Amino acid sequence: MRGSLLKEIEGIKPEFMDVQPEGFNNTIHWHLGHVLTAAENFLLKSNSELPANYSQLFGYGSKPSDWTGDVPSVEVLKQQLQEQLGRLLEIPEERLTEKTAKPFNGMETVGEFINFVVLHEANHIGQIHAMKLFIQSTN
Template identity: 45%
Template sequence: MNEFTLKNFEMTRRFFLRNVDGLDEGILDVQPEGFNNTIRWQIGHVLTVTEQFMMGFPKKSSYLPEKYLDLFGKGTRPSEWSGEVPSLSELVEHLKNQVDRLQQIPSEAYNQVLTKPFLGLETFGELANMAAFHEANHLGQIQSMKKIVQNAIVNK
């Protein structure tokens, strides 16, 4: 990664991991009123979308199980899940390993023009910055959901 993008992404991921690593499994699948999903979905979504943006998942990357697209891809909902879902520890391990793999992307790749612009983004570097922005946005959702769910538990 280029230096600026890498520092931005590492800082965002560090804060993300600090907020999710060690969460109580009991709150991960509670869907607070007014939200379309759960904390587990938020975590898996960040992981999956970053893998899509940065590694071309699932066509160019097979690091994550392909079922993650059905669980955490854009437009998915926990209410539609069937079968087993990954544990928090599994998701956190993937998030940590993903950073290591992202650090291996050559800096010249960030100047590469995308075949098709995405949301007005034209280069891989711009897409990488979008991945960090996307992660920070979902971190805010997780923080809000955590407070709401914990307050609901305390006030029962």
């Protein structure tokens, strides 16, 4: 799914990354940070390599219009998404049935959280795709 996300944003003009089309809640830039931050928080929290302010910038309910301070560029986020994929793929298979310390939305095991993260990422790829088409058609 991560490969699909990175492929979806290939060729998008840099000036389109921060456009928030009418009817959409965020920007493509925000979606990239959100996917990165969500995967980190759900699966890699104890070994997080992301700056502390990412949850404020990209967490649930956040929006670009509220951004202040140091906001990572799209290029930085793309690099972090690629690096994170390596760390996600290192989660050993034997951890899939391991119970998590904090269940969420009925999910209790690492495997269930991995499934959620993949589904979550697919949803945001769809949003990015729709935004990309809309932005390109109006510019």
